[in-house]
Amino acid sequence: MNARVLITGSAGFLGTNLVPALVAKGYAVIGLDNLMHGHRSAVRELEGTGFRFIEGDVRDIATVRAAADGADVIIHFAEAKIPRYGGTRATLEANVIGTENVLAVAAQNGARVIYGSTDEVYGKNPERWLNEEAALVLGQTNVNRWAYAASKLLSEQLCFAYQESHGVKMTILRYTSGYGIHQSLDWQGGPQSVFITAALRGEKIPIHGDGLQSRTFTHAGDMVRGTVLALESPYADGEIFNIGSRDEITIINLAYLIWRLVKNPQKPRLEFVPYTDFSRNYEDVRHRALDISKASYLLGYEPRVNLADGLRETIQWQASMLGSPGEI
Ligand SMILES: NC(=O)c1ccc[n+]([C@@H]2O[C@H](COP(=O)([O-])OP(=O)(O)OC[C@H]3O[C@@H](n4cnc5c(N)ncnc54)[C@H](O)[C@@H]3O)[C@@H](O)[C@H]2O)c1
Structure with a gap:
């Protein structure tokens, strides 16, 4: 059992x-x-x-x-x-x-x-x-x-x-x-959640700092x-x-990628927000990428979903959620 x-x-x-x-x-x-x-x-x-x-x-x-x-x-x-x-x-x-x-x-x-x-x-x-x-x-x-x-x-x-x-x-x-389905639709869920909502609505995507910070x-x-x-x-x-994954990307490129995948016909609309605007003493981390080789060698872990494919699925789900809020 x-x-x-x-x-x-x-x-x-x-x-x-x-x-x-x-x-x-x-x-x-x-x-x-x-x-x-x-x-x-x-x-x-x-x-x-x-x-x-x-x-x-x-x-x-x-x-x-x-x-x-x-x-x-x-x-x-x-x-x-x-x-x-x-x-x-x-x-x-x-x-x-x-x-x-x-x-x-x-x-x-x-x-x-x-x-x-x-x-x-x-x-x-x-x-x-x-x-x-x-x-x-x-x-x-x-x-x-x-x-x-x-x-x-x-x-x-x-x-x-x-x-x-x-x-x-x-x-x-x-x-x-x-990221993926069932993620929070606000900042709690991460930048991609906020970017997807903004891109779907044709609103400006808020980029904290210069957007050159990167994540996997x-x-x-x-x-x-x-x-x-x-x-x-x-x-x-x-x-x-x-x-983690090996899909390292800057935040600004994440915004561009999401804008394209949403198929918004307008030019991407970005809004740069200084860190001081949302917290007096906020501190960002410039780059964060995890070495996953230990999980790969000892557990046999390999990430399989590439970022564009995963985001397409997430965008589809998030679009349906925005149509029926409360059913997350
Ligand atoms: N999702 C990520 O990207 C990510 C990244 C790094 C680490 N993690 C870790 O993975 C774990 C799960 O992350 P997640 O993204 O699902 O988080 P989440 O915020 O989506 O889920 C956390 C859940 O805990 C519940 N919760 C909060 N306080 C509670 C309490 N006192 N008693 C009972 N339930 C309580 C919340 O209602 C929520 O459903 C976390 O411990 C997090 O640190 C997640």
Whole structure:
């Protein structure tokens, strides 16, 4: 019989893409989410087909304990995101307390933990193609962007601490710039979400800074594949893996690509927004590209979806969502 898996944050972007993949493979899946950002509708049709949803908060250990009852694996995705516009305390609280609760329950139950971490922990490290050994270089504590990275870094430390003190089996997956269906349509979902909406409406695409900062965007299907490989690999215990793509692109070229794929007949309309316009002391990261060779060699992970194809699918989905908001 396949394992029973609890996914925290199951109603978010990654969760809603992962749940159907695990159900299709025969796993019994339980989802836990407080619906702070997530959308129950995205997984509603799966309920009763090997998937059960619990509305609840990972900050409450009794809730996590009840949800994890009988679970062999806990995939921990629940999180509060980058506090770019405030919410720093909420970010620290949800991410750190949530992770500690998950680990404490895993220690009691003997469940394995897969922790959804982020490339943000590499912070300002200027190296290109950062591997898992690269230094984690965070910025000043008065720049609220780093609260998110600090909370995820501390969560990773907690994973290793519970491995050491309680023998919890755990794997850390550092994802980067995910896109695809079920992504948030605003900045929470990343620049591509905002750019697609603007291009579909023929509005100006807001480019923060000069747009020459670059990222490696990763399709939801590849993120799911990497997660399933880590879940099923005999080599993943105690390891950190970067899960990303090799599709590095500048933000301005992402805007141009989306404008063309949307087939907007007008010339691209860009609006350059200085960082100071949206946050007093915001700090951007110039380039962020993950070396995924460890996941490739040890897990057999290879991203399969190229950026243009993945964006075409995302644009189609997002256009339908904008026609019927609320059904994300
Ligand atoms: N998507 C990406 O591009 C990306 C990149 C790097 C890292 N990650 C990591 O992957 C994981 C999943 O990311 P995502 O994009 O699906 O995030 P998401 O924001 O779409 O989903 C997070 C979910 O957690 C839920 N949640 C928030 N606080 C909660 C709480 N206290 N109790 C219960 N549920 C709560 C939200 O309602 C939401 O459904 C995160 O931990 C994130 O750090 C994602």
